[in-house]
Amino acid sequence: MTTRPAAVVVLAAGEGTRMKSSTPKVLHEVAGRSLVGHAVAAAQELKPDHLSVVIGHGRDLVAAHLGETAPAVTTAVQEQQLGTGHAVGVALEQLPELDGVVVVTYGDVPLLTGDTLHALVEQHVADGNAVTVLTAEVADPTGYGRIVREADGGVRAIVEHKDADAETRAIKEINSGIYAFDAAVLRDGLSRITTENAQGELYLTDVLGLARQDGRRVGAVVTDDPWQTEGVNDRVQLAAINRELNRRVTEKWMRSGVTMIDPATTFIDVTVVLERDVVLRPGVQLRGTTEVAAGAEVGPDSTLVDTVVGPGASVVRVHCDGAHIGAGATVGPFTYLRPGTVLEANAKAGAYVEIKKSTVGPGAKVPHLTYVGDATIGEGANIGAGTIFANYDGVEKHPTTVGKHVFVGSDSVLVAPVELADGSYVAAGSTVVSGTEPGELAVARGRQRNIAGWVARKRPGSKSAAAAEQAAAGDTGDDGNEGEQP
Ligand code: UD1
Ligand code: CA
Numbered sequence: 451m452t453t454r455p456a457a458v459v460v461l462a463a464g465e466g467t468r469m470k471s472s473t474p475k476v477l478h479e480v481a482g483r484s485l486v487g488h489a490v491a492a493a494q495e496l497k498p499d500h501l502s503v504v505i506g507h508g509r510d511l512v513a514a515h516l517g518e519t520a521p522a523v524t525t526a527v528q529e530q531q532l533g534t535g536h537a538v539g540v541a542l543e544q545l546p547e548l549d550g551v552v553v554v555t556y557g558d559v560p561l562l563t564g565d566t567l568h569a570l571v572e573q574h575v576a577d578g579n580a581v582t583v584l585t586a587e588v589a590d591p592t593g594y595g596r597i598v599r600e601a602d603g604g605v606r607a608i609v610e611h612k613d614a615d616a617e618t619r620a621i622k623e624i625n626s627g628i629y630a631f632d633a634a635v636l637r638d639g640l641s642r643i644t645t646e647n648a649q650g651e652l653y654l655t656d657v658l659g660l661a662r663q664d665g666r667r668v669g670a671v672v673t674d675d676p677w678q679t680e681g682v683n684d685r686v687q688l689a690a691i692n693r694e695l696n697r698r699v700t701e702k703w704m705r706s707g708v709t710m711i712d713p714a715t716t717f718i719d720v721t722v723v724l725e726r727d728v729v730l731r732p733g734v735q736l737r738g739t740t741e742v743a744a745g746a747e748v749g750p751d752s753t754l755v756d757t758v759v760g761p762g763a764s765v766v767r768v769h770c771d772g773a774h775i776g777a778g779a780t781v782g783p784f785t786y787l788r789p790g791t792v793l794e795a796n797a798k799a800g801a802y803v804e805i806k807k808s809t810v811g812p813g814a815k816v817p818h819l820t821y822v823g824d825a826t827i828g829e830g831a832n833i834g835a836g837t838i839f840a841n842y843d844g845v846e847k848h849p850t851t852v853g854k855h856v857f858v859g860s861d862s863v864l865v866a867p868v869e870l871a872d873g874s875y876v877a878a879g880s881t882v883v884s885g886t887e888p889g890e891l892a893v894a895r896g897r898q899r900n901i902a903g904w905v906a907r908k909r910p911g912s913k914s915a916a917a918a919e920q921a922a923a924g925d926t927g928d929d930g931n932e933g934e935q936p
Contacts, residue, residue, distance in 0.1 A: 452568065453575045456500065456550040456633055458493040459541040462486050463506025463528040463556025464655035468684040474508025475660045475682065476557040477515055480692040481699060482719025482737055485682055488560035490520045491720075494752050495824065496553065496571065497565025503557065504528050504543040514530065533651030534627070539640045548633040551575070554654065555628050561695060562628065573671050574630035580666035581635060581658050583608070584628040586676040594624035595655050597670060605668040606654035625655060625762070626679035635661050671889075695720070703728075716749075725761075743777070752782070762797070773805075774811075808839075811854070825850040834860035834878065841866045853888070 466475025476486035486503065493501050501520075505512045506528045508918070513525050526541040528793035538554055551571055555562060555633030566584070574582035583605065585597050595608040596618050608625045609618050631639075639657030647653060662668045673679060682688050699720060706727035710716050717735045718724075728742045738756040742748060746763040755771040763775050765783035772789030775781055777919040781791040783801055790807030793799060797810040800817035808822045816822060820833055823841035827833065831852050839850050840863050847868035852858065856870045859878030870876065876888035880894035905915050 453551060453571050455496050455498040455630070456546055456548040456555045456569060457541075458498045458501050458555065458567075460486065460489045460493060460501070460539055460557050461513065461534060461537045461627075462489070462554050463504050463531050463537055463743075464558075465507040465531070466558070466683070469682075475510050477508070477690055478682070478685075478689065480560050481695045482721050484515060484519070485560050486516065486557040486722075487553055487558045490516070490523060492562050492564045492567055493553070493555060494520075494522075495696055496567055498553070500524060500548070502526050502542050502545060503536045506531055513877075515794045533645070533649070534654035535640055535652035535656065538636070539652070542637060542640070545807060548637075550633055552631045552633045552636050553629070554631065556681060558683075559626075559628070559679060560678060560682070561698075562689060562833050564680045566673065566675075567628075569731065570628065570671050571630050572672055573669065577669050578667055579630070579669040580632045580661045581605075582630045582669045582671060583658065584626040584679065585623050585670045585672050585746060586626055587622050588624055588670065588676055589622070591619075595627075596621040596698075597623040597625060599623075599670075605664075605670050605799040606660060606662055607659035610647065610649070610653065610655065615877075624679075626673070627654075627681075628679065629654075629658075631657070635666060663691045663876075697734045710835050711749075756772050757787070760839075802877075817894070824848065825852065825864075826850040828854035828856060830854055831856040831858070833858045835863065836861040838863045839866065840864065 469475045469478065477484050477817055478838045482590045490786045493722045498561055501522065502524045504526050509527055515787055516523050516525060524544060526544045528537050528540045531754040540697035551574060553567060553571065570582060570584050572574035578772055593611050595610045597605060598607045598609055598612055598618060600606045609799045636657060639660045642660055643652050643656040649844045658668050658844060667854060677694055680691060682691055682881045696745050699718045700710055700716055702723050703718065708724050709729045712732040715732045717729050719737045721739055722736045723741045725742065725744040734749040740754045741755050742759040743761040745761050746759045748754065748759065748765045750767065752765055754769045757770040758774045759765055760777035760779060762777055763779045765775060766786040768782040770787040773791040775793045776795040776797060778796040780798045785799050786798065786804040788806040791805045792809040794812045796813045798815040798817060799805055799810065802819045803816050805822040808825040810816060811831065813829055814831040815826045816833045818835040822839045824847050825839050831854065841847050841850065850864050851865045851869040853870055853872035853874065855873050859880065861879045863877050863881045865883045866882065868882055869885045871886050871888040873889050875891040876882055877891060879891040880892055882894055886892050905918050909915050
């Protein structure tokens with residue numbers, strides 16, 4: 451049976467000076483989620499009755515972010531950062547009288563998982579502890595609170611680095627700052643802690659020592675995964691944690707059946723969903739709500755943001771944002787799919803093609819050098835190289851409809867609003883303003899006129915004139931004009 455805590459309190463009021471940022475520290479992102487968003491996601495896995503985030507520096511931005519991303523969360527404002535004990539007290543003031551377990555975590559420790567919190571709570575309950583602290587053995591404990599153990603292995607106290615003597619500083623077991631408390635013990639302890647310490651702060655850690663002095667059980671869970679207790683204080687740590695989180699995310703997907711040629715250059719947000727037998731080539735970034743279905747191949751060098759890729763699709767060297775790529779569709783290389791693009795099954799968007807807010811029907815092809823905006827392209831249509839869908843008149847955007855099996859010749863401009871009926875053709879180089887009926891060919895360009903002898907008269911002595919003269923000399927009598935225009 452799992453224990454649901456009465457509350458989880460996430461501490462996130464600190465300034466994060468070392469980030470040197472106008473963005474509050476906990477709003478910096480790793481793997482597509484803010485630092486505080488990771489803390490909230492882990493906390494939510496415990497399904498607590500209350501989830502409270504203590505905010506202070508940058509409170510308006512942090513509160514707005516939480517309001518958008520985690521509306522069930524309560525925020526408590528700590529006006530002045532008087533210490534971790536004070537911060538938890540501010541959160542408790544806002545909550546009703548709690549009974550049971552209260553978990554405390556930090557808003558800047560993004561690798562902590564719900565599973566680890568579960569294990570902490572379960573151990574806390576199983577051992578009948580008043581307080582259980584998550585600890586880690588680290589090579590360099592400088593700066594951390596040290597776990598001082600009794601001879602019997604129980605926790606006697608946590609001593610902050612700045613308050614510790616040389617012997618205590620030699621202890622390698624550190625306080626992660628993540629705890630499970632009995633609610634009544636926590637409330638009582640917070641009413642008794644003082645600022646008599648090296649930093650003049652109200653230390654949450656002193657609640658452990660008090661509980662112990664009162665003869666209560668204080669325990670520790672030592673994690674074998676110290677990354678889960680790592681906080682972010684500067685951008686070097688932010689990058690290191692991002693790399694480690696990405697290592698974990700890519701490993702998870704490889705274990706569930708995704709092939710990655712180079713996970714070190716493959717970046718996957720925690721919100722992305724992948725199916726089996728997806729192949730990701732080097733240099734791929736999958737962001738936001740992106741989903742890639744079974745057997746699809748993405749990359750190399752592609753960024754997909756909030757994009758859905760259907761089964762068996764091939765997506766090579768592209769940037770896609772808010773696009774929907776159908777089953778078996780092919781995209782790239784050098785393709786830009788913008789929000790509202792839908793490629794239906796087996797459609798193609800090829801090299802140097804940009805598509806926005808448009809649907810490309812089943813099996814339809816936009817193979818080269820084309821802009822498509824605000825259009826609906828029917829099944830099996832072919833859009834020739836260099837076609838521009840002129841959707842904007844400088845004031846408004848207008849739609850274009852291209853019917854089934856329409857063939858648009860190269861270098862055409864379709865001036866919206868315009869409609870090409872099913873099975874119609876557009877001659878290459880046309881500027882189409884008035885649409886077609888089924889089966890018609892639209893020719894909308896100047897008729898070709900050849901002026902004989904122009905080069906000899908206007909470019910005498912040029913290499914072109916010489917080449918023309920030579921060609922004429924070897925001429926068999928045919929006029930050489932074999933081109934036929936529709
Ligand atoms: C704290 C612990 C220390 C532990 C370390 C782990 C105490 C007294 N010490 O030290 O034992 O090893 O964390 O990282 O608890 N915060 C607030 N309001 C405050 C003070 C802090 O919200 O008034 C938040 C900060 O934003 C931060 C977290 O609490 O997310 C920890 O604060 P910090 O000042 O970094 O604590 P440390 O001194 O590192
Ligand atoms: Ca810290």
